[in-house]
Amino acid sequence: MRLLNLRSKLIIYNILFYLLFMLVLLFIILQAVWFYSVNSMKEELLQYGTNLNLYIQEVTSQFETNEEKINYYENNSSEFYDESVSQSTGEVELFDNEGLLLSYNSNRNEPAYMNDELEESILTGKPVLTIRTNNGIREIWLIDPLVTPNNTVIGYIGMIQNLSQADNLQSIIFEVIGTLSVIGIIIITLFSYAMGQGFTKPIKQLTEISSHINEGEYDRVIQYKRNDEIGELTSIYNKMTQNINKVIIQLRSERKRLANILASLEDGVIAVSEDGEILLTNKLIKTYFDIVDPKTIYDFNYHKSIIELFNNLKKGKRNQFEEVEVNGRDLLITGSPIKSDVAEENYLIIIRNVTSSKNLEREQRKFISSVSHELRTPLTTIIGYTDMLSRRKVDNPELLEKSLNTINREGHRLVRLVDDLVTANTVETMVFTVTKTKIDLAELLNNVVEQMKIKSWSKEIEIAYKAQENLPEIAGDYDRLSQVFINIIHNAIKFSNVGGKIDVVLTREDERYLNISIRDYGIGIDPAKKDMIFSAFYRVDEDRARNEGEGGAGLGLYLVKQVVDNVMEESVLNLKLMKEPILQFFYRLKMKALLKWR
Amino acid sequence: MKKLFIALLLLSTLILTGCSNFLLADNTVLTIDTNKKQEFIIKSMNTEQPGIVRAKTNDNQVISTNSINDDYSIDLYDPNTSTLVNYITTDYRIFDVKAASDGLFYSRVMVNDPDNIQINWFSFDKATERTITTIADTPDSVLYAYDTDKVVYLDNGNEIVFSNSLGQNNVYTLDFPINLKEIIWCDKAETGFLIGNQDGMDSSDLYQFRINDDNTLNVNKISSNTLDMDLNKDENKLVYLSQNGNKTFIYEISDFKSVSPTPLFSDMNLERVSYNGENLFFSRSENRRTQSTIWFFDRQAQSANQVTSPFGINSPIIVTNNNEIVFSFDERTYQDVTASYQMYSFIANFRFDQNNQNENSPLQ
CATH class of the missing domain: 3.30.565.10 (Histidine kinase-like ATPase, C-terminal domain)
Known part of the structure; x- marks a missing residue:
């Protein structure tokens, strides 16, 4: 059973692809936004670090040695803390060059523990960054070394900046993409529906016309004028149906001709397949056997001669025939195999009405019998009387007259009989x-x-x-x-x-x-x-x-x-x-x- | 379709489980590779002297102005000694000061006529002080001094006036009125540049002007959205800042005849530029606290290096020949226990040494 039609599949596929595209887009945008936000924040924090670093260098420029600078930094860390806080929007912590905390936001209960970052920065001598989540809010933690002009580390500045803006932006992007997705799905659905119409309509037409062709209407044509693949298909399909139509018309014509030939035959015809299926009959079969539209040879079960003949043919006996009387007719039934190029063997049974010839035979026999009887009767009388006259001397004039009259009469009767016979023959042969x-x-x-x-x-x-x-x-x-x-x-x-x-x-x-x-x-x-x-x-x-x-x-x-x-x-x-x-x-x-x- | 469903499911899971930090994993310490190189080492910094830096004299002294209460002064600041010498004191507000080789010109409010501005000449030997002209009140009353005792300024909104210390003027009329921001005259090339905006326009444009043989002005607009400019008198090169979108470009004009600007650098939020012929410095505003940092542009490396921490810079950046930059900055100073702030201006004098440290040297 078909669950989804082509149009539905098209719509679903388009929606799915669109969703996939939007998800990929969303993924890329989120990644890009996140990366950009973090990167921007990182640059900003590094700038803060640089600013503080320069500030420290400016302030400690009065000192000659690094130790003096470090001491000054450590002793005045609160001043530097104030300076850095005035620059930054996030949390700031200052550390000495060994990573010990010098200053942090006194409003906090406790400082943020940036030990991992410090360790890494102390190890590499480079700024380090970590993304952390604090109370559900993502933050960027950055440690930047504070150095003297000759790259001596004075201390470290730690900065913590929340990424709520980035999170908010991501939420907005989610909403926007989500809304666009919904709108897009609606548009895609409508568009796919309309587009599907263009695809499915000719296919439906093809289906409908195929159905009509299946029911015998071979003159249907699909109207599709566009010059695309479906247009090609419909064009070829139309040509195919036209060809089929031509062939069907030809076949019908031949079939009709064959039917006419069969109908005009004066003999009954039964073509039967090897397994007894009736391939072909003509209407004389109904006339002779009173069977309408036989399907198999065994429909003639009341006419055993037919079935016997068929069985004999199946056994390989050739040129079978039999004379039977059916429904008052004398029928001559002959059977022979149908010569064919293919392997299957079919048989042809011809039923000829020989009633008239049989009747003629009977008439002839009767005629001969009657004629012989008619001829014999007067001849017997004539022979009798002439025999009597020749063997006996007949003195009785009455007897003699009677005998002669009888001989004369019977003779005339013979003449009339002959005349009648000649006339009858002339009439029948139509020679006069x-x-x-x-x-x-x-x-x-x-x-x-x-x-x-x-x-x-x-x-x-x-x-x-x-x-x-x-x-x-x-x-x-x-x-x-x-x-x-x-x-x-x-x-x-x-x-x-x-x-x-x-x-x-x-x-x-x-x-x-x-x-x-x-x-x-x-x-x-x-x-x-x-x-x-x-x-x-x-x-x-x-x-x-x-x-x-x-x-x-x-x-x-x-x-x-x-x-x-x-x-x-x-x-x-x-x-x-x-x-x-x-x-x-x-x-x-x-x-x-x-x-x-x- | 099944594969499509699976792909959708996986991607949805990936996104919804918070893989937005796919490229930057949480709780992972990342080392940031920076290629920071400090071009200059701060040798000394002095921010004690009050005042607003105005101009530089031919002998590398800095002219500054200051106001205390209702007194206005013009001072000479020696970057070498970081000392300030008072030159002129007046009761009237001083707008601009520029130095020629023999003295300085300054503009101030006119006595008894606050709507007009007086331009005065003051010789460095203090022998001469005179008012050379009066001009209509224009914002900032910008001056440019050149030669021994010459000055150029704008009067009546559209007249470029060349004057000398004797008050002799040559006036040339522009075809359009302009609100002047800055003006420069290059005597060697006999060409001048001005930055100003016409009435109704928000941004200022850069114009080049020449004096024709028939004493008419030939004015050409060179750039739009121009913020600042500086002239290297020795090499006849002009640099200017022009804003394009959200970026600011530093252009250089080497040939004043053909005037084909060459872009040198671009960045966001550039404000002022200073060019001593060899070194190019510019300031960039930092978004926080409206402060600015000063940067040095390395022409060979085509890169910029930060030179100072943020300051509330309120003056041009003067670059001396001794690797010094002098500028003034605003500073809020806590005044008293009532928590009020007062703005002061200080002169910052930075002396630098070139940093010869190997950039790959380990931290100490």
Whole structure:
């Protein structure tokens, strides 16, 4: 946890340095003041000594010998004491040349004992000085030899001067320095605070912007215009963020491109790391496996095949694949290691939806099965009858006629089956041409109805046709449209009861659409099988369909749907299975045609 | 930061525990190395004669004045014999006395006119005494005598007057009035010097003056804050004291034409200077008791040595040719049992011998 921020540290450091400086200054000043005071006092005391010395010399100049001078000095020490006291402001003591006290301040109870100083002065013959403390007051004690002109020591003068002035001065200095220190600390604090602002502001900006960058905002810029070290740092930082921003934008662009590529893939993709962490998926994974945002391969725990494949890849097995059914889809899962320059190994699992191809296979198998069955049935009949005719002489003309009719009928049925198969193949391969012309749909339907009445008479089914007048023309292929309506009406006839009715109605629905309704009142379609009626070879009632005179192969509505969906232009004809509101579980066929030319 | 704290702590402890005498420890006896050398040995000292020293005569006698009660006297003091010979006695206050070779000039209060000053001539043979002029009352009425019987003084505040014993005057007018403190005329160089302050000024300045061919005065200011001066007539050298800040400098002018002062010495509280050409003496006031000491300036060593103990010097320092200095000093003398003091002035006559002692010789 951070205890002190940079600004606080700056302030504290400045204060401490300032205090240290002031203490050093105080120390130096105190030493200097003390030294100067003592030195000045020393000089003054020495001057007093010199003055007295000269005075003594002047007074004793009348004497010839040193002894006379010494005697005179000792005998008149009080006079000399008075003289020296008149000069000095401190205490004075006079000593003889052996250090014995001659005169001192009679107001004192006892003289000051300057024995140490005397000893030293007697020994060296020079003035000596000591700093002493007396009752808490510091004093300077000085002993100065009194000499004759020929350097004979007459005696000694001792002077004591208190240094209270120096002490007072030191106290004043303490107070002044102390006050200056306090004022200085305040100024330093304010100045450091302000100065710190200049230092910490760009750093805070750096921090803030780094935080934003961390959250993904790479377009932030630090505003700092000064040309100093921080300015350099911020300039480089700004360039760095700009570069990062560019790289991020590039990466995002590439990622988006990659995501688009992945999204546009028709296969599901899972990139997984060696330890099972999902590196990458696309949305088809959700579609196929109903798993949202998987983190690890083990999220696919309900799809063991995936995990098994992953484990096999981990074991070093290459190019694994497996076909599974998931949620109604046939999926082909393949896995392989991802080639990489780095040591780590990742794996790529591709999931391909092979449902349609599987369905196609199934349809093909079913088709072949149906075709073979459809082919076999009439062929078996034809072979049966021809075999019978060839092996037995048939005298019964009725039997012979029946046999020949049956052979003929089954033959025609085979031809129709082949025709239907060819048409279905043509539709699927889209090899036939479409000729678009303006079509009067009312006329077309009328022709189709007249054509189909021939077939409906056999079951006494009435086809009622009603068309709205003054309908506009549409664009389309006359033959293909005719084929479509023929197949639908044919289907209606097949599934209507004898004596039933088929209504064919042509109306205008709106500005863009014509409505064609072909409604029968027959057995209807089971709702459960409504989606299957347009499938190839689908017949609701196999036996009924086959035993009917026509005997369809189940391709009629399949062909209609193929033509409508694949051959006609989009939205020219929409084929819908409209729910009859009255008969709720039966469906009627209804079509809408787009008015292409207006 | 930790080191900083420790440094602060140590320094604070050092200071607060009273280490202010770091360089001078308590209770430690320190020997003071002094290189005192006594240049002169006092051979004799005489302070018995009363009077105020005024000037020196050509034959090394000292002129002094004295006053007792209401009597004023001009005396001649012989430093050799330390005797005083009365010369002139008068009832009127005497201001200044200066000696020419044949006699002396003195200024005194004028009879019956205390606002004016009378300048008198008195020949040493006592044959002649006359009043040569009257001047307006000026402080101290300073005179300077030269030649046999000539004197120069200031009149009317701005007129420099040259007179002789016959009272013949030559007057030269200054451009500004001045309160004269001292005046000197060097006849050989035909140049003079005066110290005075103009009205409104606190300090006195040193001026050099010359007489132009057209009898006008040419005056140049040489120095400010000038306290005293002295002329060595034989060598035409002037020394003067000039104060600069809290120090006083002794300057010497050797060339009166170019007048480029040379600093010789400086110290605090210098008051008066005396120059006999060879030896230079000056007085320095001691702060206590307003007394002064006399010092000798060693030109070779460029150092000064104290010569006398403190005296209340109240006169110029006269240096004779015989290693004598003569001056007068004030002394308070206990007058009577009622503890009153009276100031007396005495002439101090110091005779010195050169100190030939080896400065390193041990004490005896």
